[in-house]
Amino acid sequence: MHAIEAISLEKRFGTIQALAGISFSVEEGETFGFLGPNGAGKTTTIRILTGTTEPTGGSGRIFGRDVVREKIPARREIGIVHETSNIYTDLSAWENLMFTARLYNVGKRERESRALDLLSVLGLTGRKDDKTKGFSKGMKRRLTIAMGLINKPHLLFLDEPTSGLDVQSNLIIRDVIQRLTREGVTIFLTTHNIEEANILCDRVAIINRGRIAAIDTPERLKKTIQSVQSIEVAFDLPGAVRAEDLAGIDQVTGVRKMGDKVRLITGDPPAVIEGVMDYARRANLRIISINTRGPSLEDVFIRLTGLDEKGGGGTP
Amino acid sequence: MRIVSEYWREVCTGFSAAWAIARKDILIYYLKPNIIVSGMLFPLFMFLAFAVGRPADPATMVPGLIAITILFSSSSIEPVSIPLERRTKTFERLLSAPISLHMVVLGESMSGFLYACCIALVPLAAGMVLFKAPVSDLPALAAGIVLLSFCFATMGTLFAAYPTESPGDIMSMLNLVRLPLIFVSGVFVPIGEVPFPGQVIAYLSPLTYGNDLVQAGFGKATHFHPLLDIAALCIAIGAFQSLANRLYRTFNE
Ligand SMILES: Nc1ncnc2c1ncn2[C@@H]1O[C@H](COP(=O)(O)OP(=O)(O)OP(=O)(O)O)[C@@H](O)[C@H]1O
Ligand SMILES: [Mg+2]
Numbered sequence: 027m028h029a030i031e032a033i034s035l036e037k038r039f040g041t042i043q044a045l046a047g048i049s050f051s052v053e054e055g056e057t058f059g060f061l062g063p064n065g066a067g068k069t070t071t072i073r074i075l076t077g078t079t080e081p082t083g084g085s086g087r088i089f090g091r092d093v094v095r096e097k098i099p100a101r102r103e104i105g106i107v108h109e110t111s112n113i114y115t116d117l118s119a120w121e122n123l124m125f126t127a128r129l130y131n132v133g134k135r136e137r138e139s140r141a142l143d144l145l146s147v148l149g150l151t152g153r154k155d156d157k158t159k160g161f162s163k164g165m166k167r168r169l170t171i172a173m174g175l176i177n178k179p180h181l182l183f184l185d186e187p188t189s190g191l192d193v194q195s196n197l198i199i200r201d202v203i204q205r206l207t208r209e210g211v212t213i214f215l216t217t218h219n220i221e222e223a224n225i226l227c228d229r230v231a232i233i234n235r236g237r238i239a240a241i242d243t244p245e246r247l248k249k250t251i252q253s254v255q256s257i258e259v260a261f262d263l264p265g266a267v268r269a270e271d272l273a274g275i276d277q278v279t280g281v282r283k284m285g286d287k288v289r290l291i292t293g294d295p296p297a298v299i300e301g302v303m304d305y306a307r308r309a310n311l312r313i314i315s316i317n318t319r320g321p322s323l324e325d326v327f328i329r330l331t332g333l334d335e336k337g338g339g340g341t342p
Numbered sequence: 343m344r345i346v347s348e349y350w351r352e353v354c355t356g357f358s359a360a361w362a363i364a365r366k367d368i369l370i371y372y373l374k375p376n377i378i379v380s381g382m383l384f385p386l387f388m389f390l391a392f393a394v395g396r397p398a399d400p401a402t403m404v405p406g407l408i409a410i411t412i413l414f415s416s417s418s419i420e421p422v423s424i425p426l427e428r429r430t431k432t433f434e435r436l437l438s439a440p441i442s443l444h445m446v447v448l449g450e451s452m453s454g455f456l457y458a459c460c461i462a463l464v465p466l467a468a469g470m471v472l473f474k475a476p477v478s479d480l481p482a483l484a485a486g487i488v489l490l491s492f493c494f495a496t497m498g499t500l501f502a503a504y505p506t507e508s509p510g511d512i513m514s515m516l517n518l519v520r521l522p523l524i525f526v527s528g529v530f531v532p533i534g535e536v537p538f539p540g541q542v543i544a545y546l547s548p549l550t551y552g553n554d555l556v557q558a559g560f561g562k563a564t565h566f567h568p569l570l571d572i573a574a575l576c577i578a579i580g581a582f583q584s585l586a587n588r589l590y591r592t593f594n595e
Contacts, residue, residue, distance in 0.1 A: 039595060078438045079595060098352070101440035108438075112431040116370045128362030129439045131355040 027090050029054045029181050029212040030075060036083030037070050037236075044070045046236040047084060052214060052229075054180075057207050059227035060216040061323075063331060067236040068216035069109055072183050075214070076106050088181065102130070105179030109186055111166040115159040119150055119169050122158060123176055130177035137176065144172040147205075149198055164195030171199060175206075182206060184215040188222060200226065220323045230323070232330050239330040248321045254329070255295055256319045259302055260287045262312040271309070275301035289319075356445040363436060363449030364456065371423050372457060380422075380513070381415035382461060388414070389465075392530050404469030405560050406529040409490065409553040411465050413520060416458030416491045417498030420450050421512040424502035437594060447499050447586045454495030462487050475560055482568045483559025489575040490552030496582040497548075503589035523549045533565055548578040 030052040037045040045067045052058040060068050073079045075086050077097035086093040091100040113122050120141065127137035145151045148168040153161070158169060167187070174182060187203070188196045203213060203226055217223055223230045224244045231241040240247060261267050264286045272290060273281045277298050280291035292298045295318045306313050371377055389407045427433035436446045466487075469475040477483055501516045525531060526540040527549035536544055544550045551566065551574040558564045558571075566574075 073438075076438045078434065098440050098442060101438065106435075106438050108431060108434055110431040112435055114366065114370060114432055115430070117366070121369065125362060125366045126435070128365075129359050129436070129441070131358060131440075 027054070028052060028087070029056070029089060030058070030214060031087040032071070032075065032084070033086070034084035035071065035074055035081050035086055037067070037074060037079070038082045044236055045074075045081070048233070048236070048238050049084075050231055050238060050241055052212060054212055055207075055210045056228045057203070057213040057215070057226055059223035059230040060214065060233055061218070061220065061223045061230050061327060062216070062233035063218065065235075066233045068233060069185055071233075072106070072185050072214070072216065076104060076183060077101055102177075103180045105174040105177060105182045107171050107174040107182070107184045107187060111163070111170040113158050113161075113166055113169050113173065115161075116157065118155045118157055119145065119161075119172075120154050122169060122173060126173040127176045132177055140176055140178065141172070144175055147202060148172050164191045167191055167195060168198060171202065179211065181212040181214065184213065186216055186218070189218065220327055224323045232327060234331040240326070244323055247326045248323060250326065254291055254321045254325045255293065257290045257292065257295055257298055257302065258284070258287050258315075258317045258319060259290070260314040260316075261306065262314055264288075266309065266311060268309075271305060272302075275305060277301070287315075356441050357448075359439065359441040360445040360449035360452060363446065364452035367419060367423055367450065367453035368456065371419055371453070374422070376509075377418055377422055381418035381457060382464075384418075385411040385414040385465075388524070399473075401469065401473040401475040402562075403530075404465065404473055404475040405556040405562060406553065407465045407469065408462055408487070408556050409527075409529050409549060410524055412458045412462050412487065412490045412552070413494050413523070413549055415461040416454045416494040417501070417516060417520065419454040419457055420495070420498040420502045421516055422509040423453075424450065424499070425507050425509045425512060428505070429507040437590075443587050443590055444583070447496070447583060447590065450502070451492065451495040451499045451583075454498050455492045458491035458495060459487060462491065477559055478561030479559050479568075482555050485568070485572055486552055486555030486559055489555070489572065489579070490548070493548045493552065493575050493579050493582065496579055496586065500582045500586040500589065503586055503593055505593040523547050526550075527553055528565065529553050548575055551575050551578075 028051040032048060032050050034047040034049055035045050036047050048071065060071065062068050074081045075088065075093055077093045077100060080094055088100040089103050093100055114125070117125065123141040123144070124137060127141065132140070145154055148171060150165060150168055150172070153165065158166065161169065171187065184203070188199050191199070203215070206213060215226065227244060229241060229243055230247060232239045240250070267288060269281045269283065269288070272278065272288060275290070275298060277292050277294045278290050278301070279293070282289040282291070290298055290302070299316065302313070302316065385407070388410055389403070392403070424433060470477065498516070501512050504512055504515065506512060522543070526536050526544045527547045528544060529549065533541060533544050533550065551571040554564050554566050555568055555571045558568050
C-alpha cells in the first residue's frame with residue numbers, strides 16, 4: 027500500500043488552474059520532497075491530500091483511504107504543519123499542544139508525556155508555560171511542528187518547514203525530520219530550498235505551474251543533466267579576467283562570474299581545464315584554485331522549470 | 343455490531359473534539375475587551391434605552407431583558423473569533439482535524455452558548471433580587487435560556503461562515519438581523535401590536551419563541567404553548583446548524 031497516492035489531481039480556483047492533473051505516489055517510510063517556485067501548487071496539493079479542500083478532478087488516497095470520501099479516518103493517520111505557523115498566541119506552548127492533542131483525541135497520559143518529549147526535542151522546554159505571543163519566528167515554527175506530531179502520525183505533511191529561519195532552528199528541524207525518518211514515519215515536505223530537498227529527501231518531485239516536471243532521486247535528477255557540469259576557477263587578478271576570452275575556449279557553453287571566481291559550464295571538464303591553463307599562460311594570470319562541480323539540483327531545477335529561458339543567470 | 347461501535351466511537355471522539363474547540367475559545371476569547379463590550383454592555387444599554395422614562399413596572403421588563411441579553415451575548419463570540427482565526431490561519435487547523443465539519447460548527451457554537459447562559463444569570467439575578475420579579479415556571483425559564491442561547495450561538499457561527507478576516511464585516515451583517523428582531527419579536531412591543539409585515543417576521547424569528555418561553559417562566563401571559571416554543575427553537579437550531587455546515591463547506595475553497 028502507498029502512503030500517498032495522487033491520481034490526476036486537478037484544482038481550479040475560478041479561472042486559475044492551480045493543479046493541472048498531477049500524479050505521483052509516496053511509499054511508506056519515504057521522505058518525499060515537493061520542490062517548486064511560488065504559486066506552483068505545493069500548498070494546494072497538501073490541502074487536497076489532507077482533505078481541507080476538494081479537488082476539482084482526479085483523486086487522492088492516504089494509506090488507501092480516499093481523501094474526499096474517507097476524509098476523517100485518513101486524517102487520523104496524518105500530522106500537518108501548515109505553511110504559516112498557526113499557533114494560538116494567547117495560549118502557552120503547553121496549552122497549544124494540549125488543545126491539538128484533544129482535537130486528535132489523544133488520551134491525557136499519552137498527550138502529556140508526548141508533549142514533554144516534543145518540547146524537549148524541539149528545544150522549547152524552558153518556554154513551556156509562556157504565552158506564545160512573545161515567541162520568535164523560529165520558536166513558533168518549532169512549536170507548530172510539535173503540534174503536528176502530537177498525535178504520533180504515520181505520515182507528516184510539512185509545508186515549507188524551514189523557510190526564513192535561522193541556522194539553529196533549521197538544524198533542529200532537520201534533525202527532527204531525520205529522526206522521524208529513522209522511526210519509519212513517511213514525510214511529505216514542500217520547499218523552495220534545493221539544498222534541503224537534496225539532503226533530506228529520498229525522492230523529489232519538481233513542480234511548476236501546477237504540473238510535475240520530474241520525479242526522481244536527487245542524484246538521478248542531477249544525472250539527467252550531465253551537460254551542465256562546470257568548472258570554477260579563481261585567478262590572482264580577477265579584475266583582469268575577460269569573460270569573452272573564457273567563453274571562447276573550446277567546449278565552454280556558458281560563463282558566469284561568481285564573486286571572485288568564474289564558473290565555466292561545459293559537458294567536457296577535462297578539455298576545458300586544458301583550455302583554461304592555456305588562457306592563463308597567454309594572459310599572464312596565475313590560477314589560485316580550480317574545481318570541477320557536478321550538476322547541482324539547482325541546475326536541474328532551473329532547467330526543468332524553464333527559469334533559464336527567461337534570461338536569468340547571465341549565461342550568454 | 344462492529345459498525346455500530348465504530349460509529350459510536352466516531353460520535354464520541356467528535357463530541358470530545360467539539361468540546362476541545364469550545365474550551366479553547368473560552369480560554370482565549372471570554373475576556374477579550376471587544377467581546378465583553380458587545381456581549382454584556384450592549385444589551386444593558388439597549389435595555390436602558392427602552393426602560394428609562396417608561397411608566398411600566400421594571401419587573402415586567404425582566405423577561406425581555408433576559409432575552410435580548412442572550413441574543414447579543416450568545417452571538418458575540420464566533421463572529422469575532424472565527425475571522426480572527428482565519429487571519430492567523432488557526433482556523434485551518436480545525437478544518438483539517440479528524441472531525442466532521444458539523445463538530446467544528448458545534449464546538450464553535452458551544453462557547454457562545456455557555457457564555458450566554460452565564461451572562462443571562464446577571465439580569466435574572468437582578469430581576470429577582472432588585473425588582474422582585476417572581477419565577478413561577480422554572481422548567482420553562484431554563485428551557486428558554488438554554489435553547490435561546492444555543493440557537494443564537496449557532497446563528498453567530500452561521501454568520502461567521504462568511505469568508506472574511508475582519509470581525510467588523512460579520513458584526514455589521516449580524517446587527518442588520520439582530521436589531522430588527524428586537525422590535526418585532528415581542529420583547530418590548532407585544533406581537534399583537536406589531537404592524538403587519540413585522541408580524542410575519544415575528545413568526546419566523548426564534549427570538550419570538552425564546553422570549554415567549556422566558557415570559558412563561560415568569561408567569562406572564564404567553565402567545566404560544568411552551569411545547570410549541572421549544573419545538574420552534576429546536577427547528578431553528580437544526581436549520582442554522584445545517585446551513586452553517588453547508589456554508590463552511592462552500593466557502594472553504
Ligand atoms: N483559495 C484560493 N483561491 C484562489 N486561488 C488560489 C487559492 N489558493 C491558491 N490559489 C492559487 O493557486 C496557485 C497555487 O497556489 P499554492 O498556494 O498551492 O502555491 P505554492 O506552491 O504553495 O506557493 P508558495 O511557494 O508561494 O507557497 C496560485 O496561483 C494561487 O494564487
Ligand atoms: Mg505554499
